[in-house]
Amino acid sequence: METLRKIAVPVLAIAAFLAVWETLVRINGWPDYVMASPSDLPAAYARFWELFLIGAWQTLWRTVAGLALAVVFGLLLGMIMGFSRIMRDALYPLLVGFNAIPKATLVPVLALLFIGQHDFNTVMMAFLISFFPIAVSVGIGLSTLEPEYRDILRSLGASRFTIFRKIALPKTLPEFFGALKVSVTLAFIGTNLVEIVSPHGRGLGALFLSGQTNSNYPLMFAVLIALAVLGIALYYAVVALERTFAGWAERQAT
């Protein structure tokens, strides 16, 4: 019953969303070049399924690669900022400033810096756009560790590394996963930004562009829905990881 509810509720919500969309298009009598309706999409998927599979794979692996880089770099940066006050003071303005730059403006910069390295550029952008939440939340998690937590091990002569491994790291995991959920969707935006703004014929972004050039509006909407599905899949992959490694932080519903 519980599992049924957990699956049925979101599925019903999605069905309701599609129904409202379909109804709106029909009531207003919009042609598909103004707004495609959900009933237009199956045809697009059936016709271009091969391109969808190839594009989705290209988008997915580059997003995940960028995200993996963001996790490693974000964790490192977060640790540096979490443990050293000086580094925190030094890095915060730089990071905030960098994060404030619209990433679309970086696409041509990257494209010129690494001409022709499309995979590298795309992974880079996914990484650049998504490491910030991880670095900040890990940094805050570590720097706000109550001194008593440290003292119970430090008073036994434990090394800094042991304290980090046994206490600071696990205690920061819930914050880390919270940030990772934000970063997942950001990384997708990064990947698609490069695929659409700096076209190189790869990924779902390229399929979106070709839909635009050919005035195939149902195809464009079909790409958007495919991106949403990928995003949801990756998000729930993170949720599954979170359950495994930080499930203790979840409270029973009361």
Added chain:
Amino acid sequence: MTGGPVPGPRLAPVDAARRMKNIIEISGVRHAYKTKSGPLPVLDGLDISVPEGEFCAVVGPSGCGKSTLTRLVAGLMKPDAGEVWLDGQKVTSPRKTVGMAFQNPVLLEWRSILDNVILPLEIVAPSMPRRDRIARAEALLEMVGLAGFEAKRPSELSGGMRQRASLCRAIVHKPDVLIMDEPFGALDNFTREDLWQTMRDLRAKEPFTAVLITHDLRESVFLGDQVVVLSGRPARTQHILSVDLPQDRTIDVLYTQKAAAMLHVLRDQIKIAQGRNPEAA
């Protein structure tokens, strides 16, 4: 009136005989924190001696440097002047023979109660087989009335139960010295009295020398063999009260003439420490 000797403050250097006899020997300790508005002295002439197996309760006005005292004894910081000796050795850094408990039980949410209690053994005795660690932790949890809760998460336990688990963790590695910083301070009165009795029973079974920082005078008399009264900041040893009561105390002992007289002395001393005239109100 209280029957026990009440020695005055002592500022002489620690002699060898004293160090041998006392597990904890604090002598002439001074310490100041650096703040933006200059040094803030918190300890100024602290003397405490605790013989092996004795229980020393430390009371004093708020903010008088009691917590600094726990960190000094644990070797987490060094005093500006004076000496702290544990078991015949001068304390300069943390040592494995110390256990700590705080007002906040600081249990690790991602570990079961059993694994929380085992934590110090992972640091102090890395080669100890897990089976032995579990046996040791289970025995302690049973002693404090937590048998059957080994697999629970800390969040599933009440405040009093969490503090019981925290006490088990503080003594699981059989420390020579147990340092407690207001461990019962956040509990309601009835739970607190339960835990006093748990503490008393633990002492009967586990040999350790204890320093208990507290705000509760009744607690200090019920648990302590001696009660040290600190003056207001910067704190020095203002008064030492020997608690001349039988070891197997019950809560009832607090309602005897003898205990009442001791509590009265302590109350007067706290007023002096706060800079108030004990005769007034």
